[in-house]
Amino acid sequence: MTPTNMEHIKKLFIMPNSADKFHEFGNELLDLLHSFFTEKGGIHSSIQLGDLEKIFSNTEMPSKPQRLTEVLYEIKTKVIAHSVKVGNPYYIGHMTSAIPYFIILLEMIIAALNQNQVKIETAKASTFLEREFIAWMHRLIYQLPNKFYKKNIQSKDIALGNMVVDGTMANLTALLVARNKAFPETKDFGGVRFEGIHEAYKHYGYDRSVIFVSKRGHYSLDKVGRILGIGGNNVIKIPIDSNNKMDTKILEARCDEIEKANMAGGPRTKIIAIVGIAGTTETGNIDDLEEIGRIADKYGAHFHVDAAWGGSLLLVDKYRDMFKGIEKSDSVTIDAHKLLYAPPSLGMIYFRDGSDAKHLMHTSNYIIRKDSFDIGRFSVEGSRPFSSLKAWATIKIIGRNGFKLIFDHAFELTSSLKKIIVEHDNFEAMNEPELFIFNYRFIPKEVHEKIKVLRDRVSSAWANGECGKEVEKDAEELEKMNIVLNDLNIELHKSIREEDESFVSRTMFDIPKYFYQNCVILRAITINPLTTEGILNEIIEHQNELGMKIFKKHFARKFKKFKI
Numbered sequence: 001m002t003p004t005n006m007e008h009i010k011k012l013f014i015m016p017n018s019a020d021k022f023h024e025f026g027n028e029l030l031d032l033l034h035s036f037f038t039e040k041g042g043i044h045s046s047i048q049l050g051d052l053e054k055i056f057s058n059t060e061m062p063s064k065p066q067r068l069t070e071v072l073y074e075i076k077t078k079v080i081a082h083s084v085k086v087g088n089p090y091y092i093g094h095m096t097s098a099i100p101y102f103i104i105l106l107e108m109i110i111a112a113l114n115q116n117q118v119k120i121e122t123a124k125a126s127t128f129l130e131r132e133f134i135a136w137m138h139r140l141i142y143q144l145p146n147k148f149y150k151k152n153i154q155s156k157d158i159a160l161g162n163m164v165v166d167g168t169m170a171n172l173t174a175l176l177v178a179r180n181k182a183f184p185e186t187k188d189f190g191g192v193r194f195e196g197i198h199e200a201y202k203h204y205g206y207d208r209s210v211i212f213v214s215k216r217g218h219y220s221l222d223k224v225g226r227i228l229g230i231g232g233n234n235v236i237k238i239p240i241d242s243n244n245k246m247d248t249k250i251l252e253a254r255c256d257e258i259e260k261a262n263m264a265g266g267p268r269t270k271i272i273a274i275v276g277i278a279g280t281t282e283t284g285n286i287d288d289l290e291e292i293g294r295i296a297d298k299y300g301a302h303f304h305v306d307a308a309w310g311g312s313l314l315l316v317d318k319y320r321d322m323f324k325g326i327e328k329s330d331s332v333t334i335d336a337h338k339l340l341y342a343p344p345s346l347g348m349i350y351f352r353d354g355s356d357a358k359h360l361m362h363t364s365n366y367i368i369r370k371d372s373f374d375i376g377r378f379s380v381e382g383s384r385p386f387s388s389l390k391a392w393a394t395i396k397i398i399g400r401n402g403f404k405l406i407f408d409h410a411f412e413l414t415s416s417l418k419k420i421i422v423e424h425d426n427f428e429a430m431n432e433p434e435l436f437i438f439n440y441r442f443i444p445k446e447v448h449e450k451i452k453v454l455r456d457r458v459s460s461a462w463a464n465g466e467c468g469k470e471v472e473k474d475a476e477e478l479e480k481m482n483i484v485l486n487d488l489n490i491e492l493h494k495s496i497r498e499e500d501e502s503f504v505s506r507t508m509f510d511i512p513k514y515f516y517q518n519c520v521i522l523r524a525i526t527i528n529p530l531t532t533e534g535i536l537n538e539i540i541e542h543q544n545e546l547g548m549k550i551f552k553k554h555f556a557r558k559f560k561k562f563k564i
């Protein structure tokens with residue numbers, strides 16, 4: 001039993017006299033983590049969610065101190081044992097994937113130093129390291145002249161960017177700046193920051209304001225609309241083309257309509273920002289950033305790029321072309337917990353014009369004083385960990401050349417998977433991958449043949465402007481078949497989860513080649529450096545076996561009803 005006295009409590013805060021005690025605990029902890037990574041077996045623990053509920057249903061908070069080793073044991077048996085092995089090479093379902101082992105040690109340094117990045121009084125060297133890292137990333141995106149970076153890398157009066165908690169906060173920060181820039185202070189108006197959105201509309205003569213993004217935009221942007229006070233419905237979704245990219249002609253037409261209405265006297269709308277995506281969460285496609293940038297410039301809107309998923313590819317020069325136009329953006333979101341292989345969560349926001357950050361500027365008398373070096377003057381968040389250490393050290397340890405190998409490998413995996421699926425009789429490719437996200441579905445050959453006939457008939461009839469009863473009937477049959485296929489893929493996905501040998505995620509969205517009907521798809525994210533082509537073959541063959549079993553048992557009869 002551990003004594004409850006102040007001497008004992010104090011000891012918990014003091015580094016042990018000899019390193020031995022610290023090592024003893026540390027070794028035990030490292031052993032635990034090591035066995036989690038090396039243990040064989042399933043990806044998800046087989047425990048039922050109801051049983052986890054029961055394990056963590058103690059309503060009484062502990063009063064008596066417990067021994068560290070006892071708590072460690074509890075963590076081992078109740079938490080580690082039932083965690084998801086997202087680093088397993090057969091786990092190709094989410095952006096959360098393998099991390100390099102050294103990051104675990106970097107996390108220890110971050111915890112041990114306990115720096116609070118909000119102010120220099122609690123974050124000395126770490127403030128300067130963070131600024132250096134931000135300048136590196138800014139340079140990757142914007143490629144401004146050397147003298148710009150020499151001058152600004154440690155300038156305390158601007159912020160080239162911010163480390164933030166996640167991609168959502170990065171998007172929020174960018175669009176908050178955009179909103180504040182759209183309704184700035186004048187001689188007789190204090191700016192939207194201080195007077196609020198209602199007064200801003202009154203002062204500038206607007207009835208509403210909008211943000212444009214494609215319909216593949218991440219849901220964080222809807223949250224942003226709600227938080228900024230412009231209303232979630234005013235984050236307007238522009239239709240996409242056949243490759244999941246924003247249809248920029250429609251974007252320009254929408255902007256044009258707004259401009260004409262504004263000139264005709266109303267209702268008057270302010271376009272606060274246009275968001276390009278690089279790449280989309282569900283399909284990994286990159287918008288035409290150059291064209292979106294041109295349109296944003298034409299209509300005087302802030303141009304933000306949500307590169308939470310793909311932005312780190314800029315580390316490798318040969319992939320830069322995919323992001324053409326990003327250098328014209330006003331701000332860019334990148335998540336380090338995606339393609340910089342950091343653990344969650346670590347978002348980043350960058351501003352081309354470092355002085356844009358003045359639209360976020362806060363000061364206070366006890367910290368973040370006006371003339372201080374405190375980086376907390378420019379952030380929405382207050383206290384923040386020294387997470388930049390992870391990203392800074394990872395780039396040093398892996399190097400841009402190492403990232404090239406990682407991304408080349410990920411590209412190879414994506415094209416291997418696409419080839420496996422395209423050549424397989426019982427699967428169908430559902431997107432044209434650009435960035436390590438491949439969508440497909442299970443569709444037995446006999447069903448695939450029928451559905452292709454229907455799709456071709458509908459497509460050519462519509463292309464020829466036919467819309468008679470026959471076409472309508474075909475379109476209806478196609479829709480019904482897709483609904484049954486959706487059920488089949490949901491059943492297959494459940495079965496993949498139950499077998500627990502591999503993992504891909506499942507989602508549903510409107511598929512261009514099926515005339516934007518909602519289809520259930522399996523989504524593979526092939527970024528784990530330890531995944532191989534052989535593993536992908538095994539995964540798909542296993543899914544084929546499971547799928548055929550389910551098809552024969554529950555679905556073959558349903559599909560027979562479709563007479564094509």
Ligand SMILES: Cc1ncc(COP(=O)(O)O)c(C=O)c1O
Pocket residue numbers: 095166167168169171218220277279280281306307308309335345347
């Ligand atoms: C394109 C895009 N933007 C924003 C986000 C939100 O990022 P986070 O989950 O870090 O808040 C995501 C997350 O997947 C994303 O893919």
